[in-house]
Amino acid sequence: VIELRHAEPGDHALVVDRIDEWWGGRPMAEMLPRLFFVHFRDTSFVAEEDGRLAGFLCGFRSQTYDEEAYVHFVGVDPACRGRGVGRLLYERFFAAVRPRTVVRCVTSTGNEASVAFHTSIGFEIERIAENHDGRGGDRVLMARRL
Numbered sequence: 001v002i003e004l005r006h007a008e009p010g011d012h013a014l015v016v017d018r019i020d021e022w023w024g025g026r027p028m029a030e031m032l033p034r035l036f037f038v039h040f041r042d043t044s045f046v047a048e049e050d051g052r053l054a055g056f057l058c059g060f061r062s063q064t065y066d067e068e069a070y071v072h073f074v075g076v077d078p079a080c081r082g083r084g085v086g087r088l089l090y091e092r093f094f095a096a097v098r099p100r101t102v103v104r105c106v107t108s109t110g111n112e113a114s115v116a117f118h119t120s121i122g123f124e125i126e127r128i129a130e131n132h133d134g135r136g137g138d139r140v141l142m143a144r145r146l
């Protein structure tokens with residue numbers, strides 16, 4: 001049985017320990033600083049099965065746009081995929097950020113699974129941003145209306 005709870009500082013080490021493997025060997029850990037597990041606990045969640053980490057979502061309410069929220073990272077253990085854990089994490093996030101009306105996220109153009117997943121849970125592709133982070137990578141910008 002999958003159980004969801006708010007992220008805690010102690011979860012950070014567990015998540016970064018798994019994250020590169022969960023992203024198929026891409027070096028992702030540096031993009032997920034501990035601060036999400038300290039200052040964004042209200043809108044960040046961990047999924048567990050039998051006390052073991054099954055997935056996580058790190059997001060926040062926009063400081064700049066009153067109507068918006070943003071998801072920085074969502075990941076599910078490959079052993080737990082395809083069972084609705086990613087969807088469940090997003091549903092908890094949507095509930096946490098309401099009455100905000102827009103949730104945004106960004107993913108790599110090459111990450112077709114991520115684009116398919118986000119589309120399945122109601123995100124729309126807004127545009128492709130070239131050199132989005134100033135380091136050459138193209139990104140898919142997506143939004144979900146609540």
Ligand SMILES: CC(C)(COP(=O)(O)OP(=O)(O)OC[C@H]1O[C@@H](n2cnc3c(N)ncnc32)[C@H](O)[C@@H]1OP(=O)(O)O)[C@@H](O)C(=O)NCCC(=O)NCCS
Pocket residue numbers: 022023072073074075076077080081082083084085086087088107111112113114116117118120121
């Ligand atoms: C993307 C990811 C979070 C999906 O998690 P998940 O728990 O397997 O997804 P769910 O089981 O909740 O699936 C929800 C919907 O998305 C669809 N979906 C999920 N993964 C998919 C894939 N690889 N290809 C196509 N559709 C997919 C499911 O079919 C489902 O749709 P449905 O309800 O209409 O049948 C997971 O594959 C992952 O961690 N990937 C690596 C990390 C990553 O790329 N994260 C996103 C970028 S930050």
